[in-house]
Amino acid sequence: MNDGSHAPSRQPATAALPAAAARIASFSFHGDAGQTLRNVQLSALPGTLTAVLGGSGSGKTTFGKLLAGWLRAGHSGVLRGSLALGADRVEFHGNSNDPRINPAAWSGRAGYVPQDAGAMLSSVRSTVAEELAFGLENRGVPRVEMIRQAARTAERTGLSGLMGRNPAQLSGGELRRLAVACAVIAEPGVLVLDEPLASLDAAGAAQLRNLVDGLLDAGTAVVLLSQRADALARSAGHWIVLDGGTVTAEGPPAEVEEGAAFSDAGIVAEGRGAASPGTRPAPAAPAAPVLELRGVGFGYGTTTRTTKRSAGTARPAPVLHNLNLTVRPGEIVAVTGPNGAGKSTLLRHLNGLLQPQTGEVLLAGKSIAGIPTGRVACTVGLLFQQPRDQLFERTVLREVGFGLRRLAGGETAAGRALEALAAVGLADAAQTHPAELPSSKQRLLALATVLARTPAVLALDEPTVGLDRYGIERLQHAVAAAAARGAGIVLVTHDLAYARATAHRVLALDGGSLREI
Amino acid sequence: MPSTLHPLTSLTAAGCTAVITTAAGLWPLSVAVALAAALLAVGAGVGRRVLAAAVAVLVPLGLSLLMLHGLFFPEGRTVLAAWGPARVTAEGLSFALEAGTRTGACVLVLLLFSFTVSAPDLVAALAARGLPPQVGxxxxxxLTxxxxxxxxxxxxxxxxxxxxxVVGRGLLSRLAAVRLQAVPLVLGLVEDAGVRAQALEARSFGTPGPRTSYRQLQDSPGQRVFRAAAVLLTAAAVALRLITAWPVAP
Structure with a gap:
């Protein structure tokens, strides 16, 4: 891929000069007593992929944002160390005389794409093309040049066919590519990608992988921040393992992966057997089903639900069609399928948040038609994808206790809440405010709120997304324990390996109905 | 359905209509304007949304006008009914009708504008005329x-x-639900705003200096003439109103 503006940095004379280098002796946020980062160093050469791996709360995002100027010394916290882009080096001593970084100028040379790709967008532009051009407009780039650059970036990122679309209606994978495009349109020498594959299906991941390969070919240094050692991370030339805000191992992937620091850091090692046994014994003697879906059909029709629609076409094809499912006590059923296949729509039928247009949903043999979700919730616990929308209390303990008293009575409620917190490893955080937890712990807290209600049916929507290895182990234990006490479990995931390792049966949602795979 | 007019043309039309209706202060004109706005809204396919929003604004306002002026209008002479200190007077009712129809007309016209204008077009048009990007x-x-x-x-x-x-039908139950929903909503919005601010800075939003616009708007000489004429007409209406209403020195 031709990349004129990068040519100077790729000339032989400067070839050995890293596109970006960071030496962080320490960084602490204002008002925070502890250091978020200490002794972290990175040097990324043009055209190379470097992976910064670590579990939840290890400091990866803070490091990435510092490198790309999203967090600034003095403005966001106290930094001691240095940052360099090409030949320009800035030294920080943690005092008021430190130089100030101009975020606009800096980000033109070091791009950052946050984990929540939607946060990258201005949100006030109504087409993909305009969103792409937003940064160029602010820099006063002439319109003709702007159109040319937007078209070229769209081509590099596979967005050419989507230029007229509203960014709010893109699929997860398309949105991620748009966020990357918004960062690379300024032709930065280094690009930091924060968990770029999280919640993408195989097709979305493959497209992003192509995009990264294209950037590397063009001479961009790419820094990947991830808690999963996935295929993309494995293609990196250099790994840096972060744990507790500091580097505990670094070097070539094969070497790092063998070390103790790698397994201690809570990184999810994809492609190495999962922690649980590969095959699960089927539940004991077939009992009466706890959950049954008979001939369920559903389509969003003409109502404008834009949140969860497959973004391909506006044609209101039915999402679910003559779908049948039977779950018996103690059985774990995994439903897989690409983004937009209707997996979340299916789960929302289990507790009555959505009502089937044809067919019926039965819990322990009784139809739930017409029963409010709040009542079905006594029997069905549903874990949503986005933890932030699920947490609303002042403390972690109150959060788990919400609605429990009415369900179980005072004494039992308190005991169950603590038990559920212990099950997800949050017993020590009982008095913390939920918003102060790192996102992976927020997800575990949301899981605890479901577990505490000991529902007869557990419905889990992409439960592994955003969890590090420790989190996934907690999840697996919780799911196994729930199955052991006789709950029926339906979990929806795009991660086939996880589905196979966890479930008794794996089903694919395809063309609106389920088939065994 | 967004309007095909230049956003400044529809903004001028809406603003001028509201000002002229207020300046004229004639209830038949107000009713005519309100009806025209409602018909245009239906024609543009946003009738239901405009009327729903108008009802939400105007019903409480109309009731309070009736309460205040219908029952307690100090200048009222023609008493139609009286309960203690509250007197229904013809003058009070006529004032309430006047104020109510005038507000109704303005609200409908402005709602019609806000439901039909394309927000990105409006912001682009204002930015092209020197509106600071932060305000835009x-x-x-x-709007979004x-x-x-x-x-x-x-x-x-x-x-x-x-x-x-389970959200019950009772007021208390609904209020409790609102409190529960407000906390994650506000926390989420605040968190979003924090990350978005970093993203905007990284995309040079805070950078001073000239800006350009990807979006180009279609304007026409006819629309420019219309805007100028509407502004002049409005100025004349306001001037006329001031002259006729000004108390003449004895």
Whole structure:
């Protein structure tokens, strides 16, 4: 891929000069007593992929944002160390005389794409093309040049066919590519990608992988921040393992992966057997089903639900069609399928948040038609994808206790809440405010709120997304324990390996109905 | 359906109509303007939304006007009915009718504008005329905030119902639900704003200096003439109103 503006940095004379280098002796946020980062160093050469791996709360995002100027010394916290882009080096001593970084100028040379790709967008532009051009407009780039650059970036990122679309209606994978495009349109020498594959299906991941390969070919240094050692991370030339805000191992992937620091850091090692046994014994003697879906059909029709629609076409094809499912006590059923296949729509039928247009949903043999979700919730616990929308209390303990008293009575409620917190490893955080937890712990807290209600049916929507290895182990234990006490479990995931390792049966949602795979 | 007019043309038309209706202060004109706005809204396919919003604004306002002026109008002479200190007077009712229809006309016209204008077009048009980009951003965010908040509220409510929240029909039950939903909504919006601010800075939003625009708007000489004429006509209406209403010195 031709990349004129990068040519100077790729000339032989400067070839050995890293596109970006960071030496962080320490960084602490204002008002925070502890250091978020200490002794972290990175040097990324043009055209190379470097992976910064670590579990939840290890400091990866803070490091990435510092490198790309999203967090600034003095403005966001106290930094001691240095940052360099090409030949320009800035030294920080943690005092008021430190130089100030101009975020606009800096980000033109070091791009950052946050984990929540939607946060990258201005949100006030109504087409993909305009969103792409937003940064160029602010820099006063002439319109003709702007159109040319937007078209070229769209081509590099596979967005050419989507230029007229509203960014709010893109699929997860398309949105991620748009966020990357918004960062690379300024032709930065280094690009930091924060968990770029999280919640993408195989097709979305493959497209992003192509995009990264294209950037590397063009001479961009790419820094990947991830808690999963996935295929993309494995293609990196250099790994840096972060744990507790500091580097505990670094070097070539094969070497790092063998070390103790790698397994201690809570990184999810994809492609190495999962922690649980590969095959699960089927539940004991077939009992009466706890959950049954008979001939369920559903389509969003003409109502404008834009949140969860497959973004391909506006044609209101039915999402679910003559779908049948039977779950018996103690059985774990995994439903897989690409983004937009209707997996979340299916789960929302289990507790009555959505009502089937044809067919019926039965819990322990009784139809739930017409029963409010709040009542079905006594029997069905549903874990949503986005933890932030699920947490609303002042403390972690109150959060788990919400609605429990009415369900179980005072004494039992308190005991169950603590038990559920212990099950997800949050017993020590009982008095913390939920918003102060790192996102992976927020997800575990949301899981605890479901577990505490000991529902007869557990419905889990992409439960592994955003969890590090420790989190996934907690999840697996919780799911196994729930199955052991006789709950029926339906979990929806795009991660086939996880589905196979966890479930008794794996089903694919395809063309609106389920088939065994 | 967004309007095909230049956003400044529809803004001028709406603003001038509201000002002229207020300056004229004639209830038949107000009623005619309100009807015309309602018909245009129906024609543009936003009739239901405009009328629903208008009802939400105007019903409480109309009731309070009736209460205040219908019952307690100090200048009222023609007493139609009286209960203690409250007197229904013909003058009070006529004042309430006047004020009510005038406000109704203005509200309908402005709602018609806000439901038919394309927010990105309006912001681009204002930016091209020197509106600071920060103000334009706030304006555009305000216009897009409501749909975004509605979507998120629905998600929060679904999550709470899934945890056993049953929202009853009673006021207390609804208020309790509002409190529960407000906390994650506001926390989410604040968190979003923090990350978005970093993203905007990284995309040179805070950079001073000239800006360009990707979006190009279609304007026509006819629309420019219309805008100038509307502004002149409005100025004349206001001047006329001031002259006729000014108390003449004895």
């Amino acid at each position: 951003f706030v304006l555009a965010s305000a 905030l409501l749909p975004a908040m509605t979507g998120r509220l629905a998600a929060i409510r679904a999550a709470q119902e899934a945890r056993g929240l």
